[in-house]
Amino acid sequence: MTSKVAASAFLSRSYELSNHLQQSCIRILSFCESTTSRIGSHIHCPVIKLSLLDNLNLCNNLLSLYLKTDGISNARKLFDEMPQRTVFAWTVMISSHTKGQELASALSLFEEMLASGTVPNEFTFSSVLRSCAGLRDLNYGAKVHGSVIKTGFLGNSVIGSSLTDMYSKCGKLEEARELFSSCKNGADTISWTMMISSLVEARKWKEALEFYSEMVEAGVPPNEFTFVKLLGASSFLGLEFGKVIHSSVIVHGVLLNVVLKTSLVEFYSRFAEMDDSVRVLNSIGEQDVFLWTSVVSGFARNLRAKEAVGTFLQMRGLGLQPDNFTYTAMLSLCSSVQSLDSGKQFHSLTIKVGLEDNTDVGNALLDMYMKCSASEVEALRVFRAMISPNVVSWTTLLLGLVDHGFEQDCFGVLMEMVRLGIEPNVVTLSGVLRACTKLKSVRRVLEIHGYLQRRLVDGEIIVGNSLVDAYASSDKVADAWNVAKSMGKRDTITYTSLVTRFNELAKHEMALSVINHMHGDGIRPDQFSLPGFISASANLGALETGKHLHCYSVKSGYSSSVSVSNSLIDMYAKCGSLEDAKKVFEEIATPDAVSWNGLVSGLASNGCISSALSAFEEMRMKGTEPDSVTFLILLSACNSGRLTEMGLEYFRSMEETHNIKPQIEHYVHLVDILGRAGRLEEATGVLETMPLRPNALIFKTLLRACRYHGNLSLGEDMANKGLALAPSDPAFYILLADLYEESGKQELAQKTRSLMSQKGLSKKLGESSVEVQGKVHRFFSEDVTTVEKTKGIYAEIEWIKSEIERSGFTYRGNENASYHSAKQAAVFGLVYTSPQTPVHVVKNKILCKDCHDFVSLITRLVDKNITVRDGNRVHVFKNGKCSCKGEEASFVLS
DSSP states (O other), X not given: OHHHHHHHHHHHHHHHHHHHHHXXXXXHHHHHHHTTOGGGGGGHHHHHHTTOTTOHHHHHHHHHHHHHHTOHHHHHHHHHHOSSOOHHHHHHHHHHHHHTTXXXXXXXXXXXXXHTTOOOOHHHXXXXXXXXXXXXOHHHXXXXXXXXHHTTOTTOHHHHHHHHHHHHHTTOHHHHHHHHHHTGGGOXXXXXXXXXXXXXXXXXXXXXXXXXXXXXXXXXXXXXXXXXXXXXXXXXXXXXXXXXXXXXXXXXXXXXXXXXXXXXXXXXXXXXXXXXXXXXXXXXXXXXXXXXXXXXXXXXXXXXXXXXXXXXXXXXXXXXXXXXXXXXXXXXXXXXXXXXXXXXXXXXXXXXXXXXXXXXXXXXXXXXXXXXXXXXXXXXXXXXXXXXXXXXXXXXXXXXXXHTTOHHHHHHHHHHHHHTXXXXXXXXXXXXXXXXXXXXXXXXXXXXXXXXXXXXXXXXXXXXXXXXXXXXXXXXXXXXXXXHHHSSOOOHHHHHHHHHHHHHTTOHXXXXXXXXXXXXXXXXXXXXXXXXXXXXXXXXXXXXXXXXXXXXXXXXXXXXXXHHHHHHHHHHHHXXXXXXXXXXXXXXXXXXXXXXXXXXXXXXXXXXHHHHHHHXXXXXXTTOOOOHHHHHHHHHHHHHXXXXXHHHHHXXXXXXXXXXXXXXXXXXXXXXXXXXXXXXXXXXXXXXXXXXXXXXXXXXXHHHHHHXXXXXXXXHHHHHHHHHHOTTOHHHHHHHHHHHHHTTOHHHHHXXXXXXXXXXXXXXXXXXXXXXXXXXEEEEOOOTTTSOTTSHHHHHHHHHHHHHHHTTOOOOOOGGGTTOHHHHHHHHHHHHSOTTSOEEXXXXXXXXXXXXXXXXXXXXXXXXXXXXXXXXXXXXXXXXXXXXXXXXXXXXXX
């Protein structure tokens, strides 16, 4: 009996000790979980030794601790060891997989839970639905929805929010809204916020704000996360919307925690309202590195370098250590403002704080060196030092190589990238296509196009646009159109690329036709595409079309765009409408170098040489630095105005005053200035002493001067040197033959022309165009012996000739120039336009003297302005006079 009592007492004591031990373990685990301490995990060993795994409460606490401090792996081992699993254990494991973005594993675990017979609770369903939303798995989500209904959880606000989120993320926004409406009366702040979040993610920004209004009317108080989502929507709607949301934050007394403050800072930064961002930063409430980094990034994005650096230093002064995002923002700023020295200083700081191995920082350094350094050496050194370069690293390297002129190396980079198993993204492939564009390599474009088709990404808009540009720049117009048509969606960039490339290929009518295709897609020209269309109008002399585009730019609000205004200045100047060009220039708030260049060029090409040079001086006085294009215009103006010494002075001032190194084009103009002035020896000296290798054009320019001044020996030398570089250029043969003929060497002239014929070369066919009622009409020079003088435009020309003679004006017409294209175009415009409408002719060659005199006499017979543009020169004929003032060098003998 005594032994039984003793045994009973022992067992009772053992039970008490075991129970006490279990309770102690649970208290320790609870404490460790609350302090996120991994020490509690050491209890796992005695739990196993003492066979305490049957204690569900103890196991659940240990499981929670592992998930909070050690990750899913060890927690899963414990979970698998547990002899019994409660709904809590299943739910925390599923939730952890969902939070860790192991979404498929979460759904697999849920299937195991159902197979075990454990009934899910509202938190289980919520986690599973979030996994479905992340995977965009509508079918499984609908299945879970059915389980929710069967288990009676449909009215639960937590599950309702998760269902709403799942349907909206799976593209079923209407279903999400219907679901929300069905449980609207019981919806809490989380449910409303979830619905607002879904609308924001679906880019339904106005509807998100409308939902917020309904939320307030329903008496549901918003929280800080509601306002974070609403600020995200306001970023796309405008500054005023965000300010209203900020006011609502204050009205509702919502605490400005660090998340909400960061969202406010980012919102104001987006609209360059950095003073407001700083006020939010300094407002009462907590601060952290992310908040300060948002302010630094805001200043950086808005290129306020001084304030960005100041905020960065202030942040460090407060003991907040900038992280990889902070340094990335500062390095991006250095790239934007092209500050290599500052970039190097931040590079040193990243090494000091141990961030040199961070991939994001490495990418920013790579980008900075590529954009700021004249050499690619430092960037390559950064790339080679990167431990784990990602697709962004490789793409940055590739784009940098394109910008530095190493286009051929880009293909090797792409191949190496693929070999290492790093999948190129659309930006990478777009960069490779840009390399193809610069190389004008159709073979490479075809290869990359095939690769894109195999990867099924040729329909991506960014890649499609790059393909369109690559084909169009290589004069593969049909291929460019085919790619554009095959794209699932086109945007303004697609059409801007087409119009830009067509203009470069001198396909100006085709460029204008792009507008019709844009309209067909419901896309309106913007400030980027408009300059291309206006440029096409300028090159066609299509003043009427250009004016329509000008009106459109005003109505659409694009007239304030400097690039649009610059193209309008060019268009009006090329069409001889100088007053309109000046008016557009005067309306520009802050004209840039391109604006001034357009004005100076327009004045010079229209014969207003002194006004052009005065405009240049005004440009300098107003603080706009001239560029290399400015000096090309000035040298051309001095050449046209026979201002030899002034031209020489401008050339000297390029390097001496403006630190601009003359290019071959500047030397061509210099030789032309000297050649026209008869200073052929000096022109030859320029050729022999210039630091650049002469091209065919400079020899042709001096040959033309030799012909003008009758210098046969030098002319022969220039012709020989020019033909060595450009043996298929007929201009050399024509100029040399004319020089021989004018020097009395008829036999050599005939021999030169015969040689030209033997080589299959011919004189460039004269072509002129004129716009009538919005349509461009083209004319080609005709042989006088092959046309029927009594028909069509030829009859009109003959009638005008007779009228000139009948009116007593002197016109010694050259029979061979009777039907030159400029005459046909001018007469066609005269006949088919209204009396008040000026005629604008564009000619592909220099106007001959016969055509010049003929058009001049037309304007004496008829009160009508006729403009003829040949190259860079604009002849404005009015009342028998021309803006070129009859200068002999402004046109050629027929």
